[in-house]
Amino acid sequence: MYSPTVRRLVAELPNSGRLPDAVSARVENPICGDVLELYLCVVDGRVSESRFQATGCPAAIAAGAAITIMIERKSVEAARQISVEQLLEFLEGLPPHKRHGAEMAVRALRQALEGHEP
C-alpha cells in the first residue's frame, strides 16, 4: 500500500522535532485525527531549517518529513509553489484515501509561510 519512500520516511523520521524561535503552523484532519506541525526558519528569504511533528498515519508523517526535505534552502517563493501533486510525486504516491496526508502538509507549509515576502 505504501511506497518504499513513504515507508523509509516513517521508519527514519528525518527532520522530526521542533525549532525554538521558528515560525510554525499546525493543521488537523478531524476525520482521522491526524495532527501535523511544521516549524521553519527563514533567513534572507530562504528556508534555512525546518522540522515537523506529527501524530497520525504514515501518510501524514511521511508528508511532513518530505515537505521539510523539499523546502530545504528553497526561497520562500519557491517553497510556496510546492503543490500537492509535487509532494505526491516525491512520496512515489499515496493510496487514494490517504491523500489527505499530502494535502495537510502543503496546507501547513503555506500557513507557515504566510506573511513572508517572497
Add this chain to the structure above:
Amino acid sequence: MRRVYFDNNATTAVDPQVFEAMKPFFLEDFGNASSIHAFGQRARAVLEEARRQVAALVGAQPQEIVFTSGGTESDNTALRGVASYLRERGNHIITTAIEHPAILRTCEQLEKEGFEITYVPAGKDGIIKLDVLEAAIKDQTILISVMYINNETGTIQPLARIGELAKSRKIIFHTDAVQAVGKIPLDVKQLGVDLLSLSSHKLHGPKGIGALYVRRGVRFNPLILGGPHERSRRAGTENVPGVIGLGKACELARQGLADFDMRVRGLRDRLENAVLETIPDSSVNGSRTERAPHVTNLSFRGTEGEALLISLDFQGIAVSTGSACSSGSLEPSHVLRALGISSDLIHGSIRFSLSRMNTEEDVDYALEVLPKTIDRMREMSPLYRER
C-alpha cells in the same frame, strides 16, 4: 536483522511437516478423488483420512466435516445455507457486533434480502452480553452465530452457555471458530454448536482450504452448486493437496495443544507484562482472563498504529493494528469500537498474535525494539506532548 512474525491471527507459516505431507499430491498422486480408477481412489483414501484428522481436532464425526475453500466460505455457507433453508420457519438471526467481516457482511446482505438481524453488543471486556442475546430471541429466530475467539482481542466467548440456550429454544447455533481451532481444546458436543467454521491457514496449514462442521441431522442449502461432492453439501473437485495439508495441520495442532497453552501463553504473558511495566501510557484491550493464550491487543497513547506497524516492520517485526488508518475506509476497528475503547486508544492499537513457532528470543527482541520505537513516535507526537 532478526525477523519476528507476530501476526499469526492474519496467517501462519505452513508447518514443514504439513508441506511434506502435501507434496506428493501435486506431481505424483494428483488424481481426482471422484474418479473410479486407482489415481482417484488413492486421492479419495487420503482425503477421507484427512477428514478424520480434522474431525478428531474438534470432537466431530468424519461425516460431519465438509471441506470448503476457507473460513469465509464456511461462514457464508452456514449463514446463507441455514437462513434460506429455514426461511419458512422464521427470518430472524442473532449475531454479535464483534464478528469477523465474513459474518457481518453476510448478515448485511441477508438484511437486504428481508432477514432481520440482531447484533448483540459486547462489554468492555469483549465478552458479549448474554442477557441481551437471550432477550433478543423470538419465535422467528432461526439461527444464532457467535464467534468463539475474537480475531482482534483474543477474547473467548461463553459458547457452551449459548449452546445450551440455543438447544433449549431449538435454534440452530453456528460459531466462527477460525481463530480458536488448534489454539484451545475444542469439542463441538461440549460447546453445543450445530455448525462450526475453521480455516487451515490459521493453524499452520495452507491457504485456500477450510472446513465447516455440520452436526449430523442439520440441513442447509448448499452455497456452491454443481457435482455431488461432499455428500452434495459443497460442489467442486476437492483440493486434495489442500485437504491433506489441513488434515496434517489439525493432527499437529491436536498433538501440540498442551504445549501451546503452556509455552505460547508464557511468551505472550512475558511480552505483555514487560510492555505494561516498562512503557508508560500502555494498556490491554479486552479481557486478560477470558482470552486465547497467544494474543495481546495493546494500545499506546499518543501514537498511531499503522505508523508503528511500519516502523516495527523496518526493524523486522510483523504485527497488526486496529487503527482507522489501516483500513481502506478510514473506519477504526469495529471490534475495539464495540468494546467502548476511545478513539485515540484505538488509533494507537497494535495486535500481537503469537504461534508455536515463536521463541523466547523473539520476545526478547520485541522488548528491545518496542520501547525505543514507541518513544520515537511519541517524541514527535503533538497529541502526546499535550496529553
